[in-house]
Structures are given as structure tokens and as C-alpha cells.
Amino acid sequence: MTHYKLTSALLALALVGTASCSHAEEPGSGEPRPRVIETVEAHGLEVLGEFEAPGGLRGFASLAGGQQPVAVYVTPDGDHAMVGTLVNADGEDVGQPHLQRLVAKPMTERIWAQLEDSHWVADGPDDAARVVYTFSDPNCPYCNRFWEAARPWVEAGKVQLRHVMVGVIRPDSINKAAAILAAPSPEAMLARNERDFSRGGIQGVATVPQRARTQLDANQRLMHELGFQGTPGILFQDAEGVIQRRAGMPAPGDLPNVLGPR
Known part of the structure; x- marks a missing residue:
């Protein structure tokens, strides 16, 4: 299993909330984009895509510092976000395969191309x-x-x-x-x-x-x-x-x- 270490900045972001309930539209998605995602991005995360998450949460794959894949989980009300690892009853990181698909592979391709050039x-x-x-x-x-x-x-x-x-x-x-x-x-x-x-x-x-x-x-x-x-x-x-x-x-x-x- 791949593990991602949270930096101190990400730990400070571990629970983010917004007082507003307004939403912005997520490009290419039928659901509105939670406004709290804007708060997450303002703290330095680059949100790259959404994935299915358990328990009524919405999962978002993001990149910290242009290098570190990080999962963001938004509560059903859309007003709060948890940044980091979510595990199931078996101790498995439910976001890891999604981060691999949505963040790690594209990040690898981008960095590898920079190195080749x-x-x-x-x-x-x-x-x-x-x-x-x-x-x-x-x-x-x-x-x-x-x-x-x-x-x-x-x-x-x-x-x-x-x-x-x-x-x-x-x-x-x-x-x-x-x-x-x-x-x-x-x-x-x-x-x-x-x-x-x-x-x-x-x-x-x-x-x-x-x-x-x-x-x-x-x-x-x-x-x-x-x-x-x-x-x-x-x-x-x-x-x-x-x-x-x-x-x-x-x-x-x-x-x-x-x-x-x-």
C-alpha cells in the first residue's frame, strides 16, 4: 500500500470549513462544486478531479506543492472538508487507488517530460x-x-x-x-x-x-x-x-x- 505523508501545512488543513452554503459548478460534473473546495485551493492544494467516496462523502484528488498526492473528503452539507487519509474497517486507504489514477500517474507523466527536456x-x-x-x-x-x-x-x-x-x-x-x-x-x-x-x-x-x-x-x-x-x-x-x-x-x-x- 502506498502511504502519503502530510506536511505541517496539510495538517493545519485537516479540517476546513466555510460559513457559506453557496456552490460553484464543477466543470464536467452534474453536481455542484462545494464552495469549501475553494477554501482548500486557497490553502495551496490543486484539486484535479473527483472520485466516489463512502459514507455520503465526496472525494477529491488533489496535489500539494506540485508533488504530493492528497485526498480531500467533503461532508454531505458541502461546508466542511477533511484532508488526508480515510481508512475502512480493514485498514485500507480508500482514496489511494483514486489518487494513483487521478494524480500520481498524471504527475509522473508531467515531471518525467520535464526531466526528459x-x-x-x-x-x-x-x-x-x-x-x-x-x-x-x-x-x-x-x-x-x-x-x-x-x-x-x-x-x-x-x-x-x-x-x-x-x-x-x-x-x-x-x-x-x-x-x-x-x-x-x-x-x-x-x-x-x-x-x-x-x-x-x-x-x-x-x-x-x-x-x-x-x-x-x-x-x-x-x-x-x-x-x-x-x-x-x-x-x-x-x-x-x-x-x-x-x-x-x-x-x-x-x-x-x-x-x-x-
């Missing part, structure tokens, strides 16, 4: 069974550890890492990242930096070309948009095809979840 360097074969994106800084020791840990999967042809280059750790990080992106073979330059990491890695360019700077700025914006404040920021799809993320170097026991069977 970013400026990344391939590490591994194009026909690998699994693709893993990682926001990488050339001076990041944990990025280097992840690169090293992934070698058995990459060298066996099972995984292609796609390094979305950023320059955020040291003043010369952007110069090194630009040297990788602007190299005749970015793949070879990236590999050289990782192999020589303990000796300082590659030499950065003296002046960052405008094209590389634009690419790196776009990558950094995407990194922050996806909720990562540091590197590595790792994204992959699980067995159900839903995007998962790891902030930082995964624990050894977590590597098969990230990279697949060894």
Missing part, C-alpha cells in the same frame, strides 16, 4: 531497462558516491543514469558543470570527473559559455521546482510506473529500490 548527460546504455535521473554537481561527494554505487547496474546494462547537471556547491561548480556540458563528449567528461573525483576532478572552464549558463540555470530552476535543495536529487519510476524521489545518497539497502534488481 532538461539538459542531462547519459551514463549507461540507451536501451537500459531503467532510467534514473539525478541532479548532480561536479563537486558533490554524495553524487560521486552514488555514481560509484551505481556502477554494477550501469556496467551490466540495466540502468541509464541521466545526470541533470547543476553548479551549486562551490564557486567553481558551475565552471566544471559547463565544461561537462560543452565538451565534445559530455559522457566522457562526466566519467573522467567522477573517476578523478578524489584528486579534485576535472578543470572547469575559465569562462562559462552563455549557452551552458542558460542550460545550468534551467536545470537549477527545475531542481528547486521539484523540491530538491541539494544534490544528488534522484528520481525514478517504481514498479507501478509512479515517480519516486530520493534526496541525497540512498542507503545501501535502498539501492535496489532506486536502481532495480542487481
